[in-house]
Amino acid sequence: MSAPYLELRGLGKSYDGRTRALDNVSLTAAKGEFITFLGPSGSGKTTTLMLVAGFESASEGDILIEGRSIGRVPPHKRGIGVVFQNYALFPHRAAAENVAFPLLMRKMPKAQAMAKAAEMLGLVGLERFGGRYPREMSGGQQQRVALARALVFDPALLLLDEPLGALDKNLREQMQIEIKAVQRRLGVTTIFVTHDQSEAMAMSDRIVVFDGGRIQQVGAPLDIYRYPSSSFVARFVGDSNILAARLTDPAGGQAEIAGIGTVRVPALPAARAGDAIELLLRPECLKPGSGLDNAARLTVDVIVHFGDSALVTGHAGGTPLRARLEGLAAQGISAGDTLPLSWATSSSHVIGRDAAG
Amino acid sequence: MDEAAGSPAVSRRIAPQRASLRPWLLLMPLLVFLAAFFLVPLAQVAMMSVTEPEFGFGHYASIATDGFYLRVLADTFATALLVATCCLVLGFPLAYAMAAASPNMAAAMMIVVTMSFWTSFLVRTYAWMVLLGRSGPIAALLDWIGLPHGELLFTRFSSTIAMTHILLPYMVVSLYAVLRKIEPSLLRSAASLGASPTSVLRHVVLPLAAPGVVNGLTLVFVLCLGFYVTPILLGSPREQMVAGVIGQQIEEFLNFGEASALAVVLLASTLIVLGLYHRRFGLDKLWG
Ligand SMILES: Nc1ncnc2c1ncn2[C@@H]1O[C@H](COP(=O)(O)OP(=O)(O)O)[C@@H](O)[C@H]1O
Ligand SMILES: [Mg+2]
Numbered sequence: 111m112s113a114p115y116l117e118l119r120g121l122g123k124s125y126d127g128r129t130r131a132l133d134n135v136s137l138t139a140a141k142g143e144f145i146t147f148l149g150p151s152g153s154g155k156t157t158t159l160m161l162v163a164g165f166e167s168a169s170e171g172d173i174l175i176e177g178r179s180i181g182r183v184p185p186h187k188r189g190i191g192v193v194f195q196n197y198a199l200f201p202h203r204a205a206a207e208n209v210a211f212p213l214l215m216r217k218m219p220k221a222q223a224m225a226k227a228a229e230m231l232g233l234v235g236l237e238r239f240g241g242r243y244p245r246e247m248s249g250g251q252q253q254r255v256a257l258a259r260a261l262v263f264d265p266a267l268l269l270l271d272e273p274l275g276a277l278d279k280n281l282r283e284q285m286q287i288e289i290k291a292v293q294r295r296l297g298v299t300t301i302f303v304t305h306d307q308s309e310a311m312a313m314s315d316r317i318v319v320f321d322g323g324r325i326q327q328v329g330a331p332l333d334i335y336r337y338p339s340s341s342f343v344a345r346f347v348g349d350s351n352i353l354a355a356r357l358t359d360p361a362g363g364q365a366e367i368a369g370i371g372t373v374r375v376p377a378l379p380a381a382r383a384g385d386a387i388e389l390l391l392r393p394e395c396l397k398p399g400s401g402l403d404n405a406a407r408l409t410v411d412v413i414v415h416f417g418d419s420a421l422v423t424g425h426a427g428g429t430p431l432r433a434r435l436e437g438l439a440a441q442g443i444s445a446g447d448t449l450p451l452s453w454a455t456s457s458s459h460v461i462g463r464d465a466a467g
Numbered sequence: 468m469d470e471a472a473g474s475p476a477v478s479r480r481i482a483p484q485r486a487s488l489r490p491w492l493l494l495m496p497l498l499v500f501l502a503a504f505f506l507v508p509l510a511q512v513a514m515m516s517v518t519e520p521e522f523g524f525g526h527y528a529s530i531a532t533d534g535f536y537l538r539v540l541a542d543t544f545a546t547a548l549l550v551a552t553c554c555l556v557l558g559f560p561l562a563y564a565m566a567a568a569s570p571n572m573a574a575a576m577m578i579v580v581t582m583s584f585w586t587s588f589l590v591r592t593y594a595w596m597v598l599l600g601r602s603g604p605i606a607a608l609l610d611w612i613g614l615p616h617g618e619l620l621f622t623r624f625s626s627t628i629a630m631t632h633i634l635l636p637y638m639v640v641s642l643y644a645v646l647r648k649i650e651p652s653l654l655r656s657a658a659s660l661g662a663s664p665t666s667v668l669r670h671v672v673l674p675l676a677a678p679g680v681v682n683g684l685t686l687v688f689v690l691c692l693g694f695y696v697t698p699i700l701l702g703s704p705r706e707q708m709v710a711g712v713i714g715q716q717i718e719e720f721l722n723f724g725e726a727s728a729l730a731v732v733l734l735a736s737t738l739i740v741l742g743l744y745h746r747r748f749g750l751d752k753l754w755g
Contacts, residue, residue: 165655185658186666198656202674211670215661259660 113177114138115299116267122170123157123323131157132323135171139316142297144290148310149320150346155303157323159269162301164188175266186215191260191298193270197252199244205255206231206240212263230258233292250281257289261296268293268300274309286312307347311335319343335392337459344390344461349421351391351431352461357383363455365389369427373404374455378463388461393421395457396433402452408433410447415440422449509734512727519724526728536712536729543708544736546627546698547691551684553631554638558683562642563672566649573647580639588633592697595629596620599701626702630691637690638683645679646672682753685744689737709733 116139123132132154139145147155160166162173164185172181180188191212199208206227213223231240234254244252253273260268270289274282290313293300304310310317311331319326319334319342327339338344341352355365355375363377365387375389396406406426414421420440422433433451435443443449516526530536561580565573583591598605599619609616619625649672657667673680695710702708707715709729716726741750 163655163659165658185655186661186663188659189661190659192656192659194652194656196650196652198650198652200653200657200671211657211662212660215663215666263661 113174115141115143115176117174117177118158118162118171119174120171121158121161121168121173123154123161123166124169130323132161132168135323135325137318137325137328139299139301141299144293144300144302144313144315146310146314146317147301147303147320148305148307148317148347149326150305153320154323155305155320156271158320159192159271159301159303162267163190163192163269189263189265190267190269191263191265193253193256193260193268193273195272195275197244197249197256199252199255199259201244203243204240205236205242205244205247205251208244208255209240209259209262212259216263226262227258230262231255233295234258234288249277250285253277253285254288257292261292261298264296265298268298269303270300271303272305273302274304282309283312289313311347317347319346321346338390339462341388341461344388349393349432349434351393351396353389353391353429355387355389357381357385357387359383360385367429369425369429370406375458375460376455376463378460381463387463390459390461391431391453392457393432393434394419395453396431396435396451397453398435398439398449398451400450400452403455404458405450405452406431408449408451410443410445410449412445413440413443424449426451512730514727515723516727516731517724519727526725527732529725530728530732539707539709539712540732540736542706543692543733546623546630546706546708547688549627550630550634550691551638551687553627554635554687555680555684557631558635558638558642559676559680562639562646562679565639565643566646577643580636583632584636589696591633592629592700595625595632595701599625599628620701622703623706626698626708629697629701630694633697634687634690637686641683641686642676642679645676645682649675678748678752681744681748685740686753689740692733692737692740 116137118135118137121132121135122130124130135154135158137145147158149155157166161168164180164183168181172179174180199205200211203211206224209227209230210220210223213226214220218226228237228240231237234257236251236254236258239247239251239255242251244255247255256273257270260270273289274285277285286309289302302310302313314331316328317331317334318328321342327334327343329337334343335348338347344350344352353367353370355367355373357375357378358364358366358372360378360381360383363375364372365375366372367389373389375387378387381387396408408422408424408426408431410422410424412423414423415437418437420435420437420443422435422440422443423430424433425431431451433449517524530540561576565576565580568576597603600606601618601620603619606616606619653671653675654667657671658664662670693710694708695714698708699711699714702711710733713726713729713733716722716729741753744750744753
């Protein structure tokens with residue numbers, strides 16, 4: 111395989127010389143890939159983006175595009191499009207002039223730049239808004255102008271820092287689809303920052319999970335969801351049951367959980383009997399009845415109906431357990447009931463062990 | 468209509484009216500003071516300009532035709548413009564650095580900038596006399612470098628530099644007020660879009676700072692028009708400013724009529740500048 115399109119090599123950053131905002135961040139991305147940085151506030155997502163854009167300089171490490179270091183290239187020569195959370199549109203320029211700005215900076219003749227800006231505004235559904243000033247536009251419209259402006263000069267990379275954070279839920283979901291569509295159409299390599307795991311799941315080719323200035327895990331959305339490498343990732347991405355268990359037969363895939371008893375787990379040939387493990391059971395993998403590989407009896411504390419599904423919270427012999435049942439299957443269940451549940455061994459995951467086992 | 472008569476809505480509408488008298492009552496001492504010591508003397512000056520020594524508009528006619536007065540007025544405007552421009556050129560980088568600095572640093576810089584406000588006007592003017600004097604440090608420095616220089620003191624140069632120093636804080640505060648409000652992300656996004664630092668300055672910072680620039684220029688210009696002590700003590704006797712000539716007319720020639728007419732012309736010029744500013748931007752913005 112040839113050199114990756116984008117490579118972050120051991121990036122580190124300290125703002126004050128003592129605390130580390132970013133530590134040994136390494137990552138590669140293929141051309142056209144849509145990568146999402148997901149993590150709680152303060153985990154280093156923005157810092158990484160600022161280093162890539164060149165607004166801050168790395169304390170350690172390097173950034174390469176197509177094998178060439180851009181670590182010493184000033185931001186205005188990097189050719190990287192950035193969309194900020196507050197849009198950062200120029201308030202003294204109309205939408206079309208905002209979009210034409212990067213072209214004019216590249217010495218494109220005015221008429222040609224305005225024509226290209228109009229075309230780009232069309233692509234984000236704002237063909238008739240070129241004359242509006244940012245203050246005359248809604249949040250969603252400003253967001254689209256910012257996107258058009260960051261894309262109009264065919265950037266080497268597109269960086270978006272929580273671009274949808276200020277929008278309401280419906281608009282946010284619509285913008286997720288639109289951004290994804292435009293990104294795909296132009297084939298621009300993209301890094302998207304969010305702290306919203308469902309947004310990350312919906313949009314990304316790959317998700318990079320950050321915590322404490324370090325990368326915790328990199329993978330396709332479903333791989334991260336199904337095979338989290340730590341209980342932090344398991345909790346941060348999706349709803350979860352994390353059960354403390356003790357291996358009784360690693361090679362055969364058997365473990366003991368307090369209150370539930372012996373269960374089958376994915377085989378762990380390299381582990382030893384008696385090892386403590388954390389077993390991840392996603393709530394939707396627990397099914398009513400006892401037809402699957404492993405069974406537990408859930409005493410219901412609370413049930414919340416959402417229509418299409420219901421979330422049942424309770425415990426099995428003292429171990430807290432959450433189950434997400436189909437709406438119809440959950441009809442008639444009430445607090446205090448005891449519910450037989452079962453799950454397929456293959457739907458469970460031993461945290462921190464390879465998916466392959 | 469009937470149902471509204473005794474409704475709370477009506478009494479609520481009356482209450483603020485009564486309350487709104489209070490600020491005026493509080494303002495009364497100041498208004499009386501201003502009327503007694505500012506408006507009345509001002510009216511007297513205007514009166515004198517057309518009655519002293521006899522009734523008529525002769526003083527205004529002579530101001531409009533006399534080459535000396537016209538030159539003084541032209542010099543005054545030219546000096547005010549020069550001082551305002553110098554303040555802008557010197558103040559902009561300073562205000563820009565303050566806006567970019569950390570809050571603590573900006574506060575420290577602001578204290579240094581306004582420090583000269585706390586020093587008496589006269590002290591600062593005499594300080595410049597010492598600095599620019601024939602045996603002062605600046606002359607010594609120029610001699611040492613070997614730069615030929617004429618007299619530094621009692622020239623347009625010396626009065627301009629001193630007035631620039633005195634008025635600089637007004638400019639810096641005006642500029643800082645607008646520069647501080649420019650979002651850092653705007654500058655970053657301009658850079659990411661391909662704007663070099665000079666392009667960012669030209670296409671983003673300056674347009675957004677324009678109100679502060681106009682503000683600062685107007686403020687410094689208007690304040691400079693009326694300067695008296697500094698040009699008298701430091702300036703060239705051949706290039707006087709209006710205020711100085713007014714003083715001269717009174718002290719040396721006891722020509723109260725001519726002096727009053729000049730004062731009215733100066734006041735009118737100032738009001739015209741402020742009026743133009745007001746029509747374009749609104750006077751309430753002048754002090755930030
Ligand atoms: N300009 C800055 N100066 C000092 N510390 C900063 C600065 N920006 C971020 N940090 C610190 O760096 C860490 C990572 O922040 P950030 O990258 O903004 O996280 P995220 O974007 O994931 O919320 C945080 O601890 C934050 O306090
Ligand atoms: Mg952030």
